[in-house]
Amino acid sequence: MFFHIVLERNMQLHPRFFGRNLRENLVSKLMKDVEGTCSGRHGFVVAITGIETIGKGLIRDGTGFVTFPVKYQCVVFRPFKGEILEAVVTLVNKMGFFAEAGPVQIFVSKHLIPDDMEFQTGDMPNYTTSDGSVKIQKECEVRLKIIGTRVDATEIFCVGTIKDDFLGVINDPAAS
Amino acid sequence: MEISVPVRKTVVLEPFIKLVRTVARVFYDNYTTVSDNQQKSARTESRGTAVVVLDALTRRQWVREEDLAKDLRVNAKQLRKILRHFEEQKMVMRYERKETAKRAKMYSVAVSATTDGRAEDNVKLHTHSYCCLDYQQMYDIVRYKLDRIKKKLKSELEDKNTVQEYGCPNCKRKYNALDALRLISMEDDSFHCENCNSELVVECNKLTSKEVVDGGDNAKSQQQEKLKLLLQNAEVRLEPLMELINRVKDLPVPNCEAFPAWEARAAKAARENGDLNPNDPSRSQGGYGSTLMPFLGETKVEVNLGEGKEDVKSEGGDPSQKVLPPWMIKQGMNLTAEQRGDMRQEEKVDGVSGGGAELSDDKKSAMGNGDDKDLKDEYLKAYYAALLEQQALAEKANQQESAGDTELATTSSDRQVGVKSKREEEDEEDEIWEEQVPAADGDFQVDLNVEANEEDEDDGIDWQEDSLLNTD
Numbered sequence: 196m197f198f199h200i201v202l203e204r205n206m207q208l209h210p211r212f213f214g215r216n217l218r219e220n221l222v223s224k225l226m227k228d229v230e231g232t233c234s235g236r237h238g239f240v241v242a243i244t245g246i247e248t249i250g251k252g253l254i255r256d257g258t259g260f261v262t263f264p265v266k267y268q269c270v271v272f273r274p275f276k277g278e279i280l281e282a283v284v285t286l287v288n289k290m291g292f293f294a295e296a297g298p299v300q301i302f303v304s305k306h307l308i309p310d311d312m313e314f315q316t317g318d319m320p321n322y323t324t325s326d327g328s329v330k331i332q333k334e335c336e337v338r339l340k341i342i343g344t345r346v347d348a349t350e351i352f353c354v355g356t357i358k359d360d361f362l363g364v365i366n367d368p369a370a371s
Numbered sequence: 372m373e374i375s376v377p378v379r380k381t382v383v384l385e386p387f388i389k390l391v392r393t394v395a396r397v398f399y400d401n402y403t404t405v406s407d408n409q410q411k412s413a414r415t416e417s418r419g420t421a422v423v424v425l426d427a428l429t430r431r432q433w434v435r436e437e438d439l440a441k442d443l444r445v446n447a448k449q450l451r452k453i454l455r456h457f458e459e460q461k462m463v464m465r466y467e468r469k470e471t472a473k474r475a476k477m478y479s480v481a482v483s484a485t486t487d488g489r490a491e492d493n494v495k496l497h498t499h500s501y502c503c504l505d506y507q508q509m510y511d512i513v514r515y516k517l518d519r520i521k522k523k524l525k526s527e528l529e530d531k532n533t534v535q536e537y538g539c540p541n542c543k544r545k546y547n548a549l550d551a552l553r554l555i556s557m558e559d560d561s562f563h564c565e566n567c568n569s570e571l572v573v574e575c576n577k578l579t580s581k582e583v584v585d586g587g588d589n590a591k592s593q594q595q596e597k598l599k600l601l602l603q604n605a606e607v608r609l610e611p612l613m614e615l616i617n618r619v620k621d622l623p624v625p626n627c628e629a630f631p632a633w634e635a636r637a638a639k640a641a642r643e644n645g646d647l648n649p650n651d652p653s654r655s656q657g658g659y660g661s662t663l664m665p666f667l668g669e670t671k672v673e674v675n676l677g678e679g680k681e682d683v684k685s686e687g688g689d690p691s692q693k694v695l696p697p698w699m700i701k702q703g704m705n706l707t708a709e710q711r712g713d714m715r716q717e718e719k720v721d722g723v724s725g726g727g728a729e730l731s732d733d734k735k736s737a738m739g740n741g742d743d744k745d746l747k748d749e750y751l752k753a754y755y756a757a758l759l760e761q762q763a764l765a766e767k768a769n770q771q772e773s774a775g776d777t778e779l780a781t782t783s784s785d786r787q788v789g790v791k792s793k794r795e796e797e798d799e800e801d802e803i804w805e806e807q808v809p810a811a812d813g814d815f816q817v818d819l820n821v822e823a824n825e826e827d828e829d830d831g832i833d834w835q836e837d838s839l840l841n842t843d
Contacts, residue, residue: 288560290573291535293551302551304535305573320560343534345549354534354548 196275200237201247203266204229208252210259222246225265231298235346238273239298274299274353278341281365282355284333287320294337300352303339307356309363329364331357336366384622387506388429390615394462394513395425397612402456420445421453425504428463433503433633454502461512466630467500503633507624514616517609524602536574539564546571 204225212220226243233239250264274280274296282294282301291304305314312322312331321332331337339355339362357363399421427443428434436454440447457463526533535548544566546554554562554571562571628636 286555288555290551290555290560290562291548293555300552302548304548304551306533306535343549352549352552354551 196273196278197241198237198271198273199244199268200271201266201268202229202237202240203264206263206265207255207260208263210261213261218249221249221263221265225267229267229269233298233349233351235348235351238271238351241270241272241297243267243269272297272299274301274341274344274351276341276344279338279362280341280355281336281338284331284335284337287314287322287332289314289316289320292322292331294339294355301339301341301355302353303337303355303357307342307354307358309358331364335364338362338365384619384625386615386619386622387510387625390513390612390619391425391429391462391504391506391509393612393615394509395422397609398516399425402453420449421456424450424453425457425462428502428504431503433466433501433630433637436500436502439502451500454500458502461508462505463502464505464630465500465502467498469498501630503630510616510619510624513612517613517616520605520609524598524605527598537562537571538574539567539569539571541567541569545574 206221206225206228208217208221208224212224222243225246229240230242231240245268247266247268249266252261252263254261280296280299280301282296282299284292284294285300286293289305291302291308294301294303308322308331309324311324312329313325315321315323319332321330323330337357339357340359341353341355343354345352400419402418402421423443423445424439427439431439436451437447440450443450454463454465458465537546537548537550537554538544539546542564544564546562546564551562553565556563563569564571
């Protein structure tokens with residue numbers, strides 16, 4: 196699920212950026228630092244949408260670096276148990292398959308794949324129904340439901356299922 | 372009747388007892404104190420003891436475990452093991468304390484008037500434990516158990532929303548699907564153990580998955596069928612239990628006090644009516660309790676005594692021998708079998724006044740002043756006959772309720788007079804009371820002696836049912 200929230204961060208800026216572009220430098224550094232990171236609490240920071248306030252800088256003794264407390268608005272993505280996501284299959288093996296929904300990695304184990312789909316080894320390992328009409332392989336898109344998440348301080352990993360109504364392959368690039 | 376009198380025993384409604392018995396048979400039928408690796412013959416021997424113990428406990432309140440063992444003729448050690456198990460299962464309350472041998476003796480031997488055992492020269496302490504059914508908690512526990520069973524079966528059946536588990540065959544380390552990213556190796560497609568790098572296998576501790584892994588799709592669907600059947604079976608089998616639970620839901624839970632409180636009460640009750648049946652276990656406890664009671668607060672005793680005095684005044688008899696007032700008789704009360712059968716009918720016909728009023732009537736007839744009693748009987752017979760006719764005409768569903776209501780209004784009013792006048796006579800009786808609960812169907816002639824003889828089990832029963840009726 197996506198959220199638009201306000202976060203705060205203390206930015207350290209090198210003295211060489213002090214000048215009339217200080218604010219721009221600060222913001223671009225903030226974007227470089229923060230976007231794409233993941234915190235267990237808020238999820239993945241997708242994009243910074245604006246700066247709320249930049250506090251007074253504090254010069255560090257000895258180094259000359261200045262610390263600015265910056266409040267910024269950003270879009271975060273955090274997967275939840277029970278959430279339905281669309282994801283791209285990245286790896287298929289006999290244990291199940293891995294998929295990615297943006298920054299999130301999701302694993303779907305074999306027993307959470309419908310019973311009529313069989314694993315096929317080969318050049319392009321895949322899961323296929325007995326009549327061959329549906330095929331899950333690398334690069335195809337699936338809709339899945341998250342049934343478990345592991346949230347570490349800097350990492351989120353999910354386990355999903357496609358063994359439910361309206362879940363499964365939604366677009367197979369190889370077929371089209 | 373208006374004073375709440377101290378009683379030796381709380382009323383345990385019949386559905387609760389039935390619930391305990393059912394639970395015992397459903398859940399603890401196979402329970403043995405013998406562990407699996409022991410002899411199979413030993414296991415079958417001890418099988419069912421748990422059920423017996425629970426059944427016995429429904430007939431008692433607090434009881435010392437040694438006594439229980441003696442009554443049931445089981446090994447005390449085995450009994451203790453079972454009781455400990457039940458305590459863990461929250462079915463039973465236990466209370467342990469150290470007692471001098473003297474006191475212990477006083478408990479077990481029914482010491483009648485010789486309760487002057489102040490000479491505590493024997494100070495050797497033994498730990499004695501007492502146990503009692505905990506109805507409130509048991510009800511909750513059973514509900515919880517049923518809920519868990521259902522949930523488990525359901526999740527097994529659906530086999531979804533479960534995180535797959537993996538285990539290392541080498542080092543027995545367990546992983547689950549959430550670790551998948553770390554476990555996947557680039558060389559081959561399978562998962563590898565972080566410790567020993569051996570290939571992980573799918574763990575299946577579920578009922579279903581074991582055969583699924585072996586058998587493939589066909590086995591899987593078969594397994595599903597099997598599970599569905601299992602679920603249905605479970606529902607059918609647990610149906611009686613569910614019904615009982617539903618029935619018990621609206622009934623007041625018999626309150627079980629802690630052992631010291633109960634003991635104090637029992638002791639007091641016993642002290643007040645010194646001429647009680649000497650074999651009554653509560654009696655012996657009376658003697659026991661009137662000696663030094665380390666757990667009994669001073670104030671508590673005084674308050675109780677005060678109550679007792681009032682009781683004596685108002686009743687003119689011992690408090691434990693009271694008639695159960697009509698409004699105390701509720702649906703599902705514990706009465707003896709034939710009494711219950713007849714009781715049901717009577718309650719339908721006679722409404723609330725059933726218990727007390729009938730009781731006194733029976734009494735009357737038994738004691739021989741049957742003149743106006745006969746008149747009454749005749750009147751009632753005619754009345755009921757008319758009513759039955761009326762009922763037959765009425766619609767089935769409404770019939771019972773409406774009929775019951777009207778009778779309730781009429782009969783109870785003219786019967787009540789008799790009740791009151793008869794109370795004193797009853798109190799003087801030394802008979803065991805539970806036997807005299809109405810057993811008549813149409814006419815109220817009951818042979819008291821016959822009935823009284825029927826119930827000659829151990830005194831646990833007498834005691835319980837006896838006090839059932841004495842409860843206020």
